[in-house]
Amino acid sequence: MAQNIILEEAVEFAENPEPRCPCVLLLDTSGSMKGEPIEALNKGLVAFKNDLIKDPLASRRVELALVTFDSEVKVVQDFVTADHFEPPTLTSQGQTFMGAAINKALDMIHARKTQYRSNGIAYYRPWIFLITDGEPQGESEIVVQNASQRLKLDEENKRVAFFAVGVENVNMEKLSQIAVRTPVKLIGLNFIEMFVWLSKSMEAVAQSRTDEQVALPPPGWGTV
Amino acid sequence: MKPKEWRAFACSVQGKSHAKRNEPCQDAHAFTVLEGILIFVVADGAGSASMGEVGAKIAASTACEAVARTIPSTQRDEEAWRKTIMDAVTTARDRMITEAESKGGLLREYACTLMVGVCGLDFITGAQVGDGAIIYLDAEGTGECLIPPSSGEYINETNFLTAERALELISFKYIKKDVRKVAAFSDGLQMLGLKMKEGKPHLPFFIPLFNFLAAVGDIESAKRDLQNFLSSDKISARTDDDLTLFLAVLGRPLEGS
Numbered sequence: 176m177a178q179n180i181i182l183e184e185a186v187e188f189a190e191n192p193e194p195r196c197p198c199v200l201l202l203d204t205s206g207s208m209k210g211e212p213i214e215a216l217n218k219g220l221v222a223f224k225n226d227l228i229k230d231p232l233a234s235r236r237v238e239l240a241l242v243t244f245d246s247e248v249k250v251v252q253d254f255v256t257a258d259h260f261e262p263p264t265l266t267s268q269g270q271t272f273m274g275a276a277i278n279k280a281l282d283m284i285h286a287r288k289t290q291y292r293s294n295g296i297a298y299y300r301p302w303i304f305l306i307t308d309g310e311p312q313g314e315s316e317i318v319v320q321n322a323s324q325r326l327k328l329d330e331e332n333k334r335v336a337f338f339a340v341g342v343e344n345v346n347m348e349k350l351s352q353i354a355v356r357t358p359v360k361l362i363g364l365n366f367i368e369m370f371v372w373l374s375k376s377m378e379a380v381a382q383s384r385t386d387e388q389v390a391l392p393p394p395g396w397g398t399v
Numbered sequence: 400m401k402p403k404e405w406r407a408f409a410c411s412v413q414g415k416s417h418a419k420r421n422e423p424c425q426d427a428h429a430f431t432v433l434e435g436i437l438i439f440v441v442a443d444g445a446g447s448a449s450m451g452e453v454g455a456k457i458a459a460s461t462a463c464e465a466v467a468r469t470i471p472s473t474q475r476d477e478e479a480w481r482k483t484i485m486d487a488v489t490t491a492r493d494r495m496i497t498e499a500e501s502k503g504g505l506l507r508e509y510a511c512t513l514m515v516g517v518c519g520l521d522f523i524t525g526a527q528v529g530d531g532a533i534i535y536l537d538a539e540g541t542g543e544c545l546i547p548p549s550s551g552e553y554i555n556e557t558n559f560l561t562a563e564r565a566l567e568l569i570s571f572k573y574i575k576k577d578v579r580k581v582a583a584f585s586d587g588l589q590m591l592g593l594k595m596k597e598g599k600p601h602l603p604f605f606i607p608l609f610n611f612l613a614a615v616g617d618i619e620s621a622k623r624d625l626q627n628f629l630s631s632d633k634i635s636a637r638t639d640d641d642l643t644l645f646l647a648v649l650g651r652p653l654e655g656s
Contacts, residue, residue, distance in 0.1 A: 192590075193590075194590075232638075295595065295596040297595060298554060299554055299555055300556075375447045
């Protein structure tokens, strides 16, 4: 079984040797998302896919994985390139296990990088988009704190670029406490600009926090 | 019979992603042949820097001129070449600092990579900071990278000449070899030109190009052909970055040159 999986990987990476940009979409499907927010989210996923496949290189380079969180954390889609991604229709229910979901996303990214390296595939810095309407709920404080600390450490060490994205009516102030970067709004988010911005050649050495803050996306990327 | 001499050409073209956004081509190159010695420079302005294309132009022309001015009298002397080339890189960096200061800008907005190469009849030498590669073929047709490609964890992250520690990050190499063909290219062509895992050139990409250059009668029309090739769909399906390709072969001189 394990053998089979490794062989499949070889085919996957041989068919498409492009460098990869792993991207985890971390999606809030808790009860409070019912109605307009979850509809906006479902539409956003379709827009994300449509945006990416318009650019032939992005569609072969950006790999998407989908993780939903409510009272449980579920991997709805493991990493696939954008051209193979089928946006699901999500429903909302339960509480908001955001901390556990962040941990899951960081684990998945770590595992994916290991796969790239063993297959000789070059890659860009991974992204996580947390798309939500609110704050963690129903989890122990420890889980949330640990996830938040792990995330900050991973950001500082450039292991990941984490973006908090708010659906309409989100409390942006609360959201900015979770992420290092300024949160953005889902409506009008231009994912291709985002890809271009994130894949520009940049300095390899770690930059200071203030520099990182300066490196905000170009105008038109979304409302800040 | 006329002695063999270097026949060289180069071309920088704007990448698809830059063309779409009206961003300038941020690559630059310079080369010259002096006393039978081939000097070539490729610089790639950082996409994340606002004046990357200016930095790359200054770096390429300054470094090329500086090497040409200070060719060592003993050409088979590794240490003499090290001094010439490292001094040229420093001169280029100083010139960028002056430019940034005179415009009241930050040096890091001029960020670019830099490769400087020199080829004589029985040696190749050069220095590099950042990505891209210089590759060469010897008389037996064996191909190598002058300096093994190194990159950070992420493919789009590299070192720049503008970095504070840039002069410590430069790799220098001098190799005694009967070099017949040489190429230098910016990172936009790495996907096609390098076997990244082994750190070797991908020869099926270069051999037709070298053969083409060896066979052409008119260098200007050959340059146009190269430009068209680099802008073609075949290439742009694999990369949307700016591209620079410098090629040189040792051969019989062109008619009338």
